[in-house]
Amino acid sequence: MNALRRVIAHLDIDAFYASVELQRHPEARGRPLVVAGTGPRSVVTTASYEARRYGIDSAMPAARARALCPDAIFIAPDFAAYRAKSREVWDIVRASFETVGQAGIDEAYLDVSSLDRPLPALRELVVAVRERTALQISVGVGPSRLVAKTASSAFKPAAFVAMGREQAAAHFAGHAVRLLQGVGPKTAERLAAVGVETVGDLQSANPTLLARRFGERQALALHTRAHFHDDSPVETSRVAKSRSSELTFPADVSDQARLEQTLVELALELGDGLRTRQRRARTIAVKVRLDDWTTVTRARTLPYFTDESATIAATALELLRAYAPPRPVRLLGVRVASFDDESKGAPAGSEGSQLALHL
DNA sequence: TCTGGGGTCCTAGGACCC
DNA sequence: TCTGGGGTCCTAGGACCC
Missing domain, CATH: 3.30.70.270 (Reverse transcriptase/Diguanylate cyclase domain)
Structure with a gap:
């Protein structure tokens, strides 16, 4: 061997989600079923194969799914x-x-x-x-x-x-490049601009032209993928590098107090999660999406690790106030990263720093 | 009928150090 | 007498995936 x-x-x-829901709602068998949130801005999480026949698919706005198939059964997701x-x-x-x-x-x-x-x-x-x-x-x-x-x-x-x-290289040659892992809508669009539409096109694309357009590295990655070369290992355990909580408001919010209140709630959630998992973080970031879909992130790395909700909330509030959203806010998020059990390790004296700064 | 939430990885540029 | 070069850390944005 x-x-x-x-x-x-x-x-x-x-x-998956639709199949679980069908088990819980046997009366829906054979009917189109859509798992989607109930809010005005929710999207489809999963559609059963019956629902997909109406053109409904994941990530589609739930309102559009309803328009496509008003008779479908809509169920709110139950992630637990x-x-x-x-x-x-x-x-x-x-x-x-x-x-x-x-x-x-x-x-x-x-x-x-x-x-x-x-x-x-x-x-x-x-x-x-x-x-x-x-x-x-x-x-x-x-x-x-x-x-x-x-x-x-x-x-x-x-x-x-x-x-x-x-x-695989022969069988999928006629398929759109979008079939390939790592080729999303943007890359597919840029490829189309240079006349590359199918996996086969990409297999035989001029490397020089590709490199000029996408840079040496990405061009090589695209070419390698099109020929289905891949030696990445199956990883049995992976340690999370960041955690985040975010919320899209049902309607855009301009009220500063309401934004700050929400930010604090998100920070509390994250702090709880860190303590449950016994992890501490040094980097705290906020994410703000405005009504025009502009998305801004602001981050700060502390000189010490923390799992305290109060510290996360205070830092997030400072970042939000410094940014001062110029337009109504659609989404607010908080993220923590740079965990203390990463191989990089803690900076020397981090324990002392934490003590000093929390006195 | 506009576009969720939780993640990862990559790139580019600036600060800072030797 | 026009500005080296490399390494690391950090921030911000973006593409992509489930």
């Missing part, structure tokens, strides 16, 4: 329920597979290189998950995360596809 040969699987729960169900699924997966890298609530990568017959093992897993949780998983298998993920996404729902790198 070739030790360098990698076999990676990507697992994705089909229409989804987290619980997600845990059930991935616990089953982790019981049978060693290298599991969760990549969100409803997807994960598995490194199954060491298995003699990975495909039958994965088939069994899909059956086990379906029997025990009534959820359908799509599976893509390939020599890299990129191939595995692209395969599962392209063939879901209920996908079970294995393909090699060259096979």
Whole structure:
């Protein structure tokens, strides 16, 4: 066996939130179902496959979804329920597979290189998950995360596809570049401007022209991706680097007192979260989105670590006041980062500094 | 019918140090 | 007698993903 040969699987729960809601509302079976918030500015979180036939999809404004399909059943998201169900699924997966890298609530990568017959093992897993949780998983298998993920996404729902790198490069050549991980709407637009529309176009694009347009690094990354080269490992544990809380107001807010009140509440939430997780942060940032969608961030790094809501709130308030939003505010957010157990470590004397500054 | 919330990574520029 | 060069830390904005 070739030790360098990698076999990676990507697992994705089909229409996860909508599927959980269908279990809780069996009467909705067969009908279009949309999971979306109830506020005037909420967006679609997940749509069932029936609802997708009306053109409804994730991130679409809920109001637009209602217009597209007034008869759909709309349900407000219940993230606690989804987290619980997600845990059930991935616990089953982790019981049978060693290298599991969760990549969100409803997807994960598995490194199954060491298995003699990975495909039958994965088939069994899909059956086990379906029997025990009534959820359908799509599976893509390939020599890299990129191939595995692209395969599962392209063939879901209920996908079970294995393909090699060259096979993927040939099979997806006719697809829009947007299919590739890391190519979003902006990059797709810039590529279209130089005549690159499909994955195949990108595969054969002139490297010099690409580099002139996108810079050496990004051009290389795009080209590499188009040919489905990817050697990124499956990471089984990742430590969060930041945490944030934000709120979009139902209607834009100009009242300074109301903004400050909201900011303090967000800071309190974050402080609670830090203490629960026993982490402390040095960088505190605020995010302000104005009514014209301008988004501004302001950050300050303290000379000490903190998990105190009062410190986070006071710093966030200073940052907000210094910025003084020039227009009505649509969204307010607070973020903390530079945690104390990062490998960078604490600056010397941070404990003393904290004492001194809090006297 | 306008556009959520929680994250990660990248880039670019300035301050500061040796 | 026109301004080196590299490294690190920090901030701000932006693209992208689920």
